[in-house]
Amino acid sequence: MAARVLGLLAALLAVAAAASRAEVESEAGWDTVEPDLLFAEGTAAYARGDWAGVVLSMERALRSRAALRALRLRCRTQCAADLPWELDPDSPPSLAQASGAAALHDLRFFGSLLRRAACLRRCLGPPAAHSLSEEVELEFRKRSPYNYLQVAYFKINKLEKAVAAAHTFFVGNPEHIEMQQNLDYYQTMSGVKEDDFKDLEAKPHMHEFRLGVRLYSEEEPMEAVPHLETALQEYFVADEECRALCEGPYDYDGYNYLEYNADLFQAITDHYIQVLSCKQNCVTELASHPSREKPFEDFLPSHYNYLQFAYYNIGNYTQAIECAKTYLLFFPDDEVMKQNLAYYAAMLGEEQASSIGPRESAQEYRRRSLLEKELLFFAYDVFGIPFVDPDSWTPEEVIPKRLQEKQKSERETAVRISQEIGNLMKEIETLVEEKTKESLDVSRLTREGGPLLYEGISLTMNSKLLNGSQRVVMDGVISDDECQELQRLTNAAATSGDGYRGHTSPHTPSEKFYGVTVFKALKLGQEGKVPLQSAHLYYNVTEKVRRVMESYFRLDSPLYFSYSHLVCRTAIEEAQAERKDSSHPVHVDNCILNAETLVCVKEPPAYTFRDYSAILYLNGDFDGGNFYFTELDAKTVTAEVQPQCGRAVGFSSGTENPHGVKAVTRGQRCAIRTGESGWCCRHLFLEGPCFVSSFPESHCQWLTRERNTGLGTRSPSAMPPYRHCLMLHVTVLTFGVAKMGSDAELRVPPWKEMSPEPLRKYRHHPLGSSC
Structure with missing residues (x-):
């Protein structure tokens, strides 16, 4: 007996020596540049505008990460196949047996373990020691390299690759508005084909499954079947790969390693349970798609559900029975599937149907999964290591009774606490809303009222008199002569529909709109087509309004223009009979108002970036055209302002100030409209991919x-x-x-x-x- 033990020890020492030699004799032939370093080089190249460098580094980073992943998969799969666990086929030694027999049993186990480790060390080589940081791994998972690549490809005129990179990034980040705009732009470009929009990171099993389901939904079962069958094959391949990648180093969860103190078997248990939990999580990983908020429920069993009905539709009852029985492996109490199976059996013949069993691949998958779950639930029950079962088909008997009772109690407690918290939060929200509204109104009233800066300007109405918040009306902002000069400028420089994409009557068919921007006026002044002095006056007046509003509202940050427009609206005389519409319907400047639901959504085409708005009136010799504020219902008028030369109305651009303009029924109403934002050059829209x-x-x-x-x-x-x-x-x-x-x-x-x-x-x- 002692000789056998010594022989085994000698063998183990030989394995250890081989493992040490493997450190310098890697079979990998690995590119020494690591993915995270290449990614960093790519981002640096982007900052320099070195587009060829971006492409080179980011492509290498993607290849390097994929190669490292493939190497680990190959080595772990090959070593597992070449060196399976060599355990004693007989039962473990009992207490009655000699201690030497027990030692031999342990040595056989650890001998297999050491040989597997040596195989992995020899196969992996130096890359085995490298792992990406969590931050960089997250960048790859978010597909960030493709964000850089789509710009770089565009810069070097590789349009097909730019489109594919942009699409790949967007599939992984479907909420990314800018990339959606890029893709919309690419679609308008000549030479771009529909096939160019491909996902370079698509998972084969998910691609085939979604294609098969689409064909199934379009009632094309003959075409759907091969895709669903391919999806199943690819699923099991992806599952094995996902599971193999779980066999990495132990995750100490932050700085817990500083206090980690476990004996041999506890350490082995901790690591192995972590690996098993990761392998079970492959169910969720493989059922996830970036376009969905949640993974597909019961993803693997659903393949057999689709297939059983697709095979029935093409008259293949043998396969329909096989898939129905396979589905029942996971959900044995599903009454609908039982009825389907009975029908298929009747159509094929009971005797022949009884000889058809579930698919062997599914049976092996289920057996392995249940054994893993038993171990994980045991560890949860005994060691308190949490495990969340990703499957809904797990039989209840797999879970220990004590754990079942504990989970039931925890669920009931969680529901009760959730309800109590929900009720409490509603009460708090109501109180906070009331207090916030009160304090906001008070703070705004107390903050506004700053100096008007220029002589001759007078305060006519403040927020209190206008029955709202962040509102003001001023008079004397410009003189009568300046009003007349700006009106003459409008008549000379304004064009019909300017600022409204050429629509001459954008808000009402009963009025025509003429407008001119500061830039256009200055340009015409330079060209001698209008007096340059008038153009400069236009410019200076808008700046004057900006400064006054910034000062009056005592803003903590400066305002910058986001839009300025000198616009005149003229009543069409023959269109005024029985008129009931407005010159401009009630709206909110920086969000889209739904008056029925009292909700305002901040999204284009609203001026979502705008913080304050102001209107400077140039005349009052017309009928109608009063400016008015309302509540969010767009009906309840809270204040009304009658235009006149030199009068300005200013207000914050949010939901606190819905406003509109009443119909101009006679004459021409002219005003300068400005919009201001607290943000300057750092927010400029440009067309094209970005x-x-x-x-x-x-x-x-x-x-x-x-x-x-x-x-x-x-x-x-x-x-x-x-x-x-x-x-x-x-x-x-x-x-x-x-x-x-x-x-x-x-x-x-x-x-x-x-x-x-x-x-x-x-x-x-x-x-x-x-x-």
């Missing part, structure tokens, strides 16, 4: 300089100061400033660097001006 990136202040200053140069105004002192956005007001008139969110990011066009050409590609806001 990548979310910070917009450097140097580019902001560049926009200012280039636009100034284009207007013949080379000296910054020639215009009012704009805090790094000297002429942003003019730039934005045609091109729009957008508040894309709290993170202040810009979508940069991939086809050009910052130069005069892409500036012409900025968008008009689809709504034009209003009020």
